[in-house]
Amino acid sequence: MSLKGMGSISTGYASSLMINTDNPASYTALRATTYEAGGEGSVRTVISGNNTFSTGTATLSYITIGIPAGKNGGIAFGLRPNTRVYYRMHDTANLAGLGPSIRSYDGEGGTNYAFLGGAWRYKDFSIGMNFGYMFGTIRNSSLIQKLYDSVNSFNSDFSRYKKVGGIYWKAGAQYYTPISKDKKMAMRVGATVALGQDLNVWQDEYAILYRSFGGITVADTAISSTNVKGKINLPLSYGLGVHFMNTSNWMAGIDFTATNWSGYRVYGSEDSVTNMAYKIAVGGEYTPDPTSINHYLQRVSYRLGFYYGRDYIRLQNTDMNYYAVTAGASLPFRRSTDRIHLGLEVGSRGTNENGLIKENFLKFSLGISLNDFLWFQKRKYD
Secondary structure: OOOHHHOOOOOOOOOOOOOOOOOHHHHHHOOOEEEEEEEEEEEEEEEEOOEEEEEEEEEEEEEEEEEEEOOOEEEEEEEEEEEEEEEEEEEEEEEOOOEEEEEEEEEEEEEEEEEEEEEEEEOOEEEEEEEEEEEEEEEEEEEEEEOOOOOOOOEEEEEEEEEEEEEEEEEEEEEEEEOOOOOOEEEEEEEEEEOOEEEEEEEEEEEEEEEOOOOOEEEEEEEEEEEEEEEEEEOOEEEEEEEEEEOOOEEEEEEEEEEEHHHOEEOOEEOOOEOEEEEEEEEEEEOOOOOOOOOHHHOOEEEEEEEEEEEEEEEOOEEEEEEEEEEEEEEEOOOOOOEEEEEEEEEEEEOOHHHOOEEEEEEEEEEEEEEEHHHHOOOOOO
């Protein structure tokens, strides 16, 4: 969560007092047992032609614990969301055989990731891996309703429910090297990869025709299938990052991440709208004086960033691009290494070209990092 304010640059990031689960190789930098939790919220405005729709969400983002393992190792475990689905859209159309109708589309759910990760460092080179179980449920529905209802007209409701579960892993590496003679300036290069992997999926599917005149009355179930087991084939995903820093008070970096969604399959079927998705992020952090005693604001870490990317969906031969400006701050507890992290993202996704949908969003995040040095203090008495 601490990285949200600086564009979420994470591939080359490592901290002695904060956990970076995006690159498990960073666990070797931990110097204290660290407990982290965070949440985020968003306000979104969807624009489609002359119509606008606004919605807001809030959710718990992650719970993570990181523990140093000797001088050269580190482990972490926790629970974090992996994907989220939430949308609601409506339009009107003159459909063949039905006349003027309202079409509604909505979906909700997502997947979560419970993981255990470990890392090991040899000199200035670190490698690590997260290994865990991905699970969740996703519901997608579409509804067609005639504008002018009658006793003899039927509306349709199509719903699909998926339950997902399976093993998922991600590997990472980082290399740290000084770049100045006095060793006060340094560079860290990072890389991550998650090869194509399969998840189990169980699906229920219903297509129902009903009358809505005088209340809903189910007239016919056109399609009904339950607990149909299959596979979801997740595509290759990778990331590269370079971060520069000094030993006292600043850090800046750039990240590139990509996922080849053309390799995505559900029940063996290819999705015709999947795309090669990518994201480029830049950001940095500045702390005026981390050791200041009398001036609290001098110990606050200030963050700024920007990211731009292309989404995995391509509609009507049009890419769905997105971008955002980010800002944040890390507020230290008095006389402690514990911190509260604040983040803000303001951006846009999609386009109104070719009758498509554009989304403007405001996201805010709140996280906390607690460090426990007692694990590593020698006892005076047995």
